[in-house]
Amino acid sequence: MGIFNEQALAEKHILVTGATGGIGWETAKTVAQMGAKLTVTGRDAEKLKQLETELKAMMDDSRLYVHAADLTDSHDRKQLVETAEARLGFIGGLVNSAGAAGGKQVEELDQEFLEHLMNINYTSTFLLTQLVYGRMMKDGGGDIVNLASLSGLRGTAGNTAYAASKFAVVGWTQSMALEAIEYGIRVNAVCPGYVDTEMARASIQRKAEHKGISIEQAMDEARSGIPSNRLSTPQEVAQTIAFLLTDAAPNIVGESVKISGGSVMR
Numbered sequence: 001m002g003i004f005n006e007q008a009l010a011e012k013h014i015l016v017t018g019a020t021g022g023i024g025w026e027t028a029k030t031v032a033q034m035g036a037k038l039t040v041t042g043r044d045a046e047k048l049k050q051l052e053t054e055l056k057a058m059m060d061d062s063r064l065y066v067h068a069a070d071l072t073d074s075h076d077r078k079q080l081v082e083t084a085e086a087r088l089g090f091i092g093g094l095v096n097s098a099g100a101a102g103g104k105q106v107e108e109l110d111q112e113f114l115e116h117l118m119n120i121n122y123t124s125t126f127l128l129t130q131l132v133y134g135r136m137m138k139d140g141g142g143d144i145v146n147l148a149s150l151s152g153l154r155g156t157a158g159n160t161a162y163a164a165s166k167f168a169v170v171g172w173t174q175s176m177a178l179e180a181i182e183y184g185i186r187v188n189a190v191c192p193g194y195v196d197t198e199m200a201r202a203s204i205q206r207k208a209e210h211k212g213i214s215i216e217q218a219m220d221e222a223r224s225g226i227p228s229n230r231l232s233t234p235q236e237v238a239q240t241i242a243f244l245l246t247d248a249a250p251n252i253v254g255e256s257v258k259i260s261g262g263s264v265m266r
Contacts, residue, residue, distance in 0.1 A: 004239070008246050010035035013088045015081075015132065017071060017125070018098030020047035022197030023147060026238035027095055032059045034242060036093070039065045039084040063088070071098055072124045081131045090139050093245045094132045096125045096146045101199050103158045103206045114161050121165035126172060133180065141184030143245045146173050147237075148189040148256060150264050158210065166191075170256050177254030188244050188252055192259040194222050196231045227262030 014031045018024040020042030028040045032055050040055070042048050045068045052066045065087040069076040085091060100120045102113065129144060136142035151159055152166030170189055177187040194200045201215075208218035223229050237259055243249055244257070258264055 004030070004034050004242060004246075006033060006035045008034040008248075009093070009242070011037060012092045012245070013037040013039070013084075013090060014093040014095065014245065015039045015041070015084055015091050016095045016097060017041050017128065018096075018147070019051055020044045021097060021099075021199065022234040023192075023195060023237050023241075024095070024097035025051055026234040027097060027241050028055060029058065030235070030238040030242045031093075031095075031245065032064075034246075036245075037063045037088045039067060039080075039088060039091070041067045041069045041071075041080055042098070043068065043070050071128055072119055074127070077124070077128045077131060081128070081135075085135070090135065091132050092136070092142045094129060094142070094144045095241055095245070096129060096144070097241075098125060099147060101203050102162050103203055103210075104161065105158055105210075106160055109161055114164075117161045118165050118168070121162070122168040122172070125169070129176075133176075133185065136180075136185050137183045142186075144176075144180070144185065144187045145241050145244045146187070146189040147241075148173065148191045150191050150193040150258065150260055152189070153191055153256060153258070153264060158207065173256065174254045181253050186244075186249070186253050188249075188254065189256045190237060190240050190244070190259065191256045192232050192237045193226065193261065193263055194231045195237055195259075196233055200231065225263060226260070230261065232259050232261065 014036045016028045019028045019040035032038050067080050069080045102117050146169050148169040149166040151163040152170040155163050173189040180187050204218045205215055208215045
């Protein structure tokens with residue numbers, strides 16, 4: 001847990017979306033260990049049950065709410081927020097970790113794929129945040145952390161659609177932060193590069209197939225482009241997110257915090 005302790009987020013209700021993914025999963029565990037009340041959501045009900053079992057081993061049941069939802073559905077978004085607040089009270093922290101990857105060349109892209117990726121990574125996340133933000137404005141502040149990417153800061157070949165969706169997240173974060181801080185609400189983004197998750201491994205696999213090389217060779221190429229010579233861990237990203245939710249980061253506003261191993265320095 002590094003510098004964090006079980007009182008760092010004591011009694012703060014945190015909603016973590018995309019909790020069945022590697023980063024969301026570790027973020028949920030991290031904030032649970034920091035004393036938060038916690039709502040977790042994702043589309044995979046079976047994985048949610050596995051996460052629920054892990055969380056119940058480290059926190060009191062009364063501080064945990066697990067809710068399967070498809071955030072691209074307006075009814076699911078509304079029901080999630082309403083039932084989470086009914087169970088655990090005002091949502092003082094939101095972690096938007098839900099998302100999808102997709103690496104295709106420009107000539108391979110079609111409208112359906114573009115709209116699907118933008119909806120998951122940006123539009124539905126924005127609309128969920130609106131619901132939580134409205135309550136934060138009335139009830140006195142809060143913290144919002146969006147999971148963006150280094151792909152939201154610079155383009156890479158074969159990454160057009162995904163990069164566009166993450167650029168949207170970064171731009172939204174910066175603009176919203178300027179509005180939200182007037183209400184005592186801090187909005188920030190975390191921008192990791194390759195993280196050792198199923199999503200990253202699938203992305204590297206796609207690059208291997210496109211180049212006609214082995215997954216091992218593609219993994220070596222990925223590491224060689226990082227000065228630290230390794231992928232980040234989900235735990236490292238989770239701890240960065242958790243830090244931004246705490247009172248230890250009171251004047252960090254509208255930032256895109258990079259976790260790049262030295263590969264992107266501006």
